[in-house]
Amino acid sequence: MPKLLILSSEIEEYRNRIQQANLANLEFTDQLDDCDIVLGEPRVIREKLPQLPYVKWIQSMYAGVEALMDPSFRHDYILTNARGVFGELMSEYVFGYLLAHEKKIFKRQQAQQDKKYDRFESGWLRGKTLGLLGVGSIGAHLAGMAKHFGMNVHGFTRGSETSTHVDRYFHPLESDSLLSNQQELAPALQSFASELDYLVVVLPRTEGTNQIVDADLLNALPSHAVLVNVGRGNAVDEPALVDALTQGKIASAVLDVTAQEPLPEDHPFWTTPNLLLTFHTSAISYPEDITRLFIENYHLYVEGKPLKYLVDFERGY
């Protein structure tokens, strides 16, 4: 009989939601040494990992599972993450900030405060080109929304060309390599970057994504381009971004994530021109969404079928 341990600050809500689903045979436990299934937050799970002798399947409540990836940790269980639920939330965030840029809403608010009836023109997403650095399930959802706004969509990915909403795919030159090699990546990435109006980074934190948005990539972007990072802070070379914004090499940047969170008080990002910080709020794991996904996988688990949203420990996501 499967026994589930929930490791989260929202245990009660998850337990209630799962109980309402009346899953055949599922028992709840609060004992670490008595469960075969864990549903939880990666950082909470990490602390308990050595004390889970019988765990066979862990369902992460988050998309990012880097907390469980350290090669020194055990990887003798099936890990699945939260996927397919953040696309629509991330779309609201990304298109909110893209439209804020085109509609110049901060500048318009200033005109109002200055009591100036100033009819400067808006820009438009229609016809612009959005580049997705990373085309997983979130990237694919962003691509679909971009098409609704009449945008061109370019995608840079190591993976296969699974989203039909991406008009043009770019790949690293050595597409078989899982670990990145900046020297090899650079030409393909720069050619990808040079045609973009918006670069949206949707990468997981892995060794291969460290500082992939570096000075070369920022230089390759047109000077009117806007960078948005909703993936992980490790993807951006932060001093290079401060330089690019200060020198006007790109128009602006919207960062939901930073290398260090919370952002240190003395970090230059607080006052870098044309930089907007949103403090890791672009998407949230809602128990309603995560429970749906857990139940979907639970049925597969009890039937002995392959689970969905599998994490590849070697790839790191």
Added chain:
Amino acid sequence: MPKLLILSSEIEEYRNRIQQANLANLEFTDQLDDCDIVLGEPRVIREKLPQLPYVKWIQSMYAGVEALMDPSFRHDYILTNARGVFGELMSEYVFGYLLAHEKKIFKRQQAQQDKKYDRFESGWLRGKTLGLLGVGSIGAHLAGMAKHFGMNVHGFTRGSETSTHVDRYFHPLESDSLLSNQQELAPALQSFASELDYLVVVLPRTEGTNQIVDADLLNALPSHAVLVNVGRGNAVDEPALVDALTQGKIASAVLDVTAQEPLPEDHPFWTTPNLLLTFHTSAISYPEDITRLFIENYHLYVEGKPLKYLVDFERGY
């Protein structure tokens, strides 16, 4: 042989674009008394209306044609307006401000300026209800975009239920009446308003739309609701809106249009709390779009077929 007069501040651009289309038999003229077709801006056309003896068809470059509606003006020609081209532009504006509200982007910018790493939660369009006051071609486009964001869409219209993206339609009680009667309208409108998170006004200026958004309607909206007006300023009872915002009866308002434009320097809107002004910039008549539409109608005109985007002088739009 059809002769076209262009009455616009962008004559050259329109002429070049139309010439590139090589329309059979079309001649250009700059003589008022020598044309049967006029393509132009309604306010420019109004001045010339008495001096156009042979005009048969006028294609407006704008959606709003109230400048030509005065009952004392001649109406012995076919008037078509610009339709179907503003929906996607208006969608960018409307969803830009809806998302700015949900993502709290002004409050987040303030947190950054205050150097506070404050992770207050965003709201979401997903699951919210958008009410369209007016469901013409712009309203229908907004409805479609709202569905992409997972919203419920309610529509209030005198017309027929033509948009499949509207989940629920509301109509005035006396649906045959063309002129509004506030006493009759009120109950249906208030029931429409009471369930909304967002009320977007997309009405033309007619006698029937004067001050349709009055104190009663604003009172009927939930206190967290947001009003957006991208139609015409006449639709809003402006002192009532100042009261509603000042007293927190609704959460905020975004006005692209006002009764008087430019907004007078001493107008209370400049400093009304939670009111954003955007100075009639939500959509623009781009020659590329308007030329496409003119050519479409020109072919129908020379073939003697009914034109598209016909304005009904009695209805006023």
